[in-house]
Amino acid sequence: MSGLSPDVLVGIFSTMMGLAMPFLFAALGETFAQRSGVYNLGVDGIMLLSAFASFYVVVVTGSPWLGLLAAVLVGLAMGLLISLVSVTLKAEQGVSGIGLYMLGLGLSSLLFKVLVGTVKTVQGFRPIELPLLSGIPFLGPVLFRNNVLVYAAFLLVPLSWWVLERTTLGLDIKAVGQNPAAADSLGINVDRVRYFSVCLGAVLAGVAGAGLSIAQLNLFQDNLTAGQGFIAVALVYFGGWNPVGVLGGALLFSVVNSTQLWLQVLGVDIPSSVAVMLPYLLTIVALTLTSSRDRQPAALGKPFERGEN
């Protein structure tokens, strides 16, 4: 092994920043949904369909911003669908989420095969070097030479925290997830808050999908996410339903992932399947270590019906 030179460390950490971006969007979005008491397991499906939509729009128009818009709209549509199923029709959320996942998986693959057909790359969001800041040794290349979605993902962490902890909207979301009957009796429209939170989460999952297809990888293929949406849901548990905890989880997860990628690039002799397996193993270990249910929103996964709870 050539040793961990500073260049390699910069490589590992700047790769980590890029890898963390989709996890941050998806997991912060899911945090909102789960804090309102709704368990959206279909994040991966939303990411897939949005990733395709943004990729296709970039193929046709060449504009990553229009691609991002398409991802947001697809996310919103999927969010409305899963809200209807989970909130209004009160379906079992673990099961309906799998339905949404399969819908996204199948539909994105169908559309890709019919509309595009072959693997091709697109020019998505380019890295933006922030003047002066990007010149700082070590920190500069890691923090300040990223694409716009990476900056946005990291800014979303304090923003989400502020919304949840310092605004009336956040209070409503948490109340509805903790004790919907009490919130209802105080005049909060439980269903409306849940629709809002789930749709917000779905839109962010859509942005995460666009982040993969038009910022990180700049291509689309079948099952592009390879289960990253599910890992994002796990990160919400790991982070204790708290944006800062989610950030910690996303960074830990991404640094392990980028390390295994760099080890392979450097030709360290570990079988690639073991390297690919590592993040999933880590997720299980993390879930095991942080499996305290005390912090879980009390009404998570439970549909609300007046007079029943």
Added chain:
Amino acid sequence: MPDKRTALRERPFIGPRLDVGKVMANLVLPLAGVVAALAFGAVMLLLLKADPIAAYAALVQGAVGSTFGLTQCLVKATPLLLVGSGICIAFRANVINIGGEGQIILGALAGAALPLAFPQAPAWAIIPATCLAGFLAGAFWGFIPGILKARLKVNEILSTIMLNAIALQLMNLLLQGPLMDAEGVARGTFLHQSAQLPRQSWLPRLVPQTLLHSGVIIAVAVAILCYAFLWKTAIGFNIRAVGLNPKAARYSGINVPFYEALSLTLAGGLAGLAGVIEVIGVQHRLMPGLTSNYGFTGIVAALLGALHPIGLIPASVFFGGLLVGADKMQRAVQVPSSLITAILGLIVLFVSSATIWARRWMAHRDTATALRADRAARGAEARDGSCPDPIGGES
């Protein structure tokens, strides 16, 4: 509250009276969900400027248009029935097992490794031993999330999904190492697949010139056994009690975490069995892509079979046919078979949404049954002359 009073009562599968609520909940609503999903699929095809009638005609023709197609429906129904039976057990305990894919892989690994290790073993020994090994390997993969849920309250949905990814990589690792076909190494192709299994470990074929193997009989037997297990044994009763109302089950002395872990372990074992049978019945070697999403499709079949192993039998054949037809559709009219994945997703969404109406009908029915029982009891007491019937008037 009639709900709580009837929560733990036995519900026989075939009652003496035609139960309208049950028929609606278990037959009409799921079928309506399937029809609606297929209709949505047709709209998608129209939007993509494909001909939905030609596509669905090719699908039906592929599934039922030939002896080979028909037998293929049963071949594909076999793993669905096995995985789905396990899903029925798990979901009845209110445990959501998304880990079918990984459990199938573990079963398949055992199913390939054992015959390759004992190439001389006679069929009467190696086939049962391989099936048992696959069951145990899958059960182990279900036991992990089961024990994590029981002891540490780790969310089983997430842990089973992670275990799917780990199992996939485990298979890749073994196929690139100890299990890799020596012939491929010698020829220099290095295909990621195992050597062909010795012939005596293959399941016997039922119909010549087709792939239909005796695994389908095993699957049907397993489904019937699962029905008997869930409805005719004390353990099965406890599993269903845990699923219906964990609090009530706990207060009546049932060890809830134990039954949650047990149901996940059994579900894993049955998925593992599906993996073995796929290897020794169809592929005769281990290769990537062997799970064909059966772990997920099995969930859809179980939901459509109303989480009942007997209802699952027609549901599995139906989905087997859908998968067979999808291949034909892809070849004949160039509509990608991923359309079927999307349609399966819609079916799950529709069927899980429709349970709101099913629940309402069932609640009505339970209220009516409880009232009837109440009246009968009070009527008997009234005839004994001990107390008057407070509801009164009705016989």
